[in-house]
Amino acid sequence: MSNSVSLDPQLLNEGWLPREIFWSEEIYQLELERIFARAWVFLAHDSQLPKAGSFLTTRIGEDEVIVVRGRDGKVSAFLNSCPHRGNRVCSAEVGVARGFVCNYHGWSFGLDGSLRGMHESDSYDREPTFDRSRLGLKKVAQIESYKGLLFATFDADAPSLPEFLGDFTYYLDVMLDNDPGGTEFFGGCISSILGCNWKIAAENFAGDALHAGWTHASGAEAMLGGPVAPLGDPANESYHVNVNGHCWEFNLDGVGNAATLGDKGIVRYLRENERNFAQRLGETRAKMVGSVASANVFPNFSFLPGQNTFRTWQPLGPHKTELRTWVLVNRNAPEEVKQAWKKGAMLTFSPSGVFEMDDGENWEGSTHSNRGFVTRQQPLHYGLGLESRVAHPELPGNVHRGQINDANQRAFYRQWSKMMTSTDWSELLDPRAAR
Template sequence: MTESLLKPDSNAKLAAGIEELVDAEAGNIDRRIFWDESIYNLELERIFARCWIFVAHDTQLPNVGDFLTTTIGEDAVIVSRGEDGKIHTFLNSCTHRGNRVCFAEAGNSRRFTCNFHGWSYGLDGSLKNVSRPQSYSGKSNLDKSKLGLHKARVESYKGMHFACFDPEAPSLEEYLGEFRWYLDVILDNDEGGIEFIDGNIKSRLKCNWKFPAENFVGDSYHAPWTHSSALIAMFGKQPTMRPDRSYHANANGHGWEFGLDFIGNAATLNSPPIIDYLREQEAKFAERLGKVRSRMVGALSSANVFPNLSFLAGHNTFRTWNPKGPRSTELHTWVFLNANAPEELKEEYRRGVMLTFSPAGVFEMDDGENFENCTAVNVGVVTRQQQLHFGMGLDSKIEHEELRGNVYQSQINEANQRAFYQRWADLMGAETWADVPVR
């Protein structure tokens, strides 16, 4: 397990009190989890330093030497394709004085060399060379095998690469659990899988990372109200959500709220070629996924893989909510499509995401303002001590003959948000992974 970032006594005391902050059964959440500095520091240790965090898609690093830089929590990391063809993830911090060894966002390289003293590292993070090696002799002799950049475990699911710094964490397959069945709706509805379109939008929000993550995991309740003007401008009316044909589904804190309307999200991209493509492929989707899942491919929906990987089916955008303190989040956004889709659809999806879920997008501007205000208002000493209510749909759990995981009737619900915060509390209060329950 990662060494505690806090003093053992204060760490244990804080962890023991976490269960008092989240009452998922009643739907009550303490606002302090969005503001308190000590809680945030414990999150970095017990969530981001030991969960599986998305770092790259296979198509972003097609060649040996390809790399990108990102963060896991607030740890800067390099993700690269090594000479062995595998994806490696390691700290972007020299083992000599701690300087960054790579300042580029992405590129291709044979080595990563620190510009402070010239220590050079391979594509797998191992120490290859140092400047003036003759200065290290006798007792000063370097053991290069022990001075490489600290590596994370890397495991993949259908082209999506995740990294984890905790050697005791379960495998990625166990971590995702039954939610893999839902991920296949977008990752495996076509035999060619998906590809990420070149480019990555980065933006900053003055909000706690949990607000956008819980919004994507299950908040369709806000859509007809927050996005009313945009929806009416696009459709002339608001899309109809059918409670009898829509659901919340979750497993281990991962969740997807969805209808079965097939093209509800995709329609907001305002692109006839995208709708035509989906209609043309509808029978193939059903053959590959089954009728129910095929109806989710472009439907009104949103989802989040715990803790901070969100996506929108139909809009074809992945995003990560990267914490930069309890009141700041860096958003990374990508556009994807099926690898076998016509080439001309790349620009259609790119333009559609810019219209809807980019910093200037008609939906994202609405959401960002809300996320920031939800965070900022908690500066008040009295306000911060109050609870938030997440009680919608407490009695809505159902058994479904086809859907997997924990299933709840109606996508206008708060079941997935309660599951998200229960997972958060389970991890925050657990000393080791062995203490984290499967839900």
């Protein structure tokens, strides 16, 4: 594996994955170039930028980025790095500003990223070759919104965001469009550091329902007040679905994830709105709104329907990840329901949450056990559900029967491998899955 960044398609189709992809510094550097510098990556929710001058700082891969709403109301994003000596021009995580000024030499930039002035500006203006128009902050190549979620890419040749998402928007609408008022991020951002490879966390949300009944058994019983029904029960209608490496695993129980937050008001809100959800989404998707489920938008944007925790896995090296977490709510939901969702998310999926501590320990162990040379030569098994693909009359994309399955993890790594080896976007997206 050290001489190549591709995965053997036959071995992956048989359910085998090399460990080297979670440990190699060489592979990690190529990920920054071939995945994070090219894919559409989640930046922010529109509600985080309520007025002109509202900004936040984030990262695309390890490239630091400022996201800001301009005076014209449009959102821009550009590198948080001064073109003079490279220093950050904004150190705050969030705020409202009229512009950005580098602490080093006083270069100042407008909300559109253009260079507006600098300390000792006469010294520059006397230089005949000095051209301010060429010295603004580097902008992302494209930035687009899908129903409140803002994404950007550094690749000018990348397909549009709707093409990148493809038919996965059918599933995203379960969370983003079940109410006419739309959604918002409620409360602030929780940030924590995990000693794990970013892919291990992303693939867990892409499709690992198997761990829930074992890893989270005690936490789920504590929050629900009793034993948890097994997800592998054949009587449960459940699926893995994936489009272009974007993945969602779910059953159709309606409120299973929401119930684990331990608040009856949240469950009551979902029950009272079932008919409204069905009118907007149809009967099947209405049952997904609060169900036991998890999802990942390739490469590193994950969420849990029902529990409503939305998060990014920001890579900080092959063995280190920053987790940023928000709570998504319907804008029209009652204030007490929004507060309950925020409190429930903190109880379950925060650094001290009953579920997140379980996950963090396992992900760190799964990363650092690969430090051994002999250990890294042993492939990992991803072989559940090899023959589970089905044709579904309603669900788009690649559909696999059963929630206890590895189909989505295999799809995630199949997309990862394609992006690591191909520069041709026509080879990277499934034309059958695009709207």
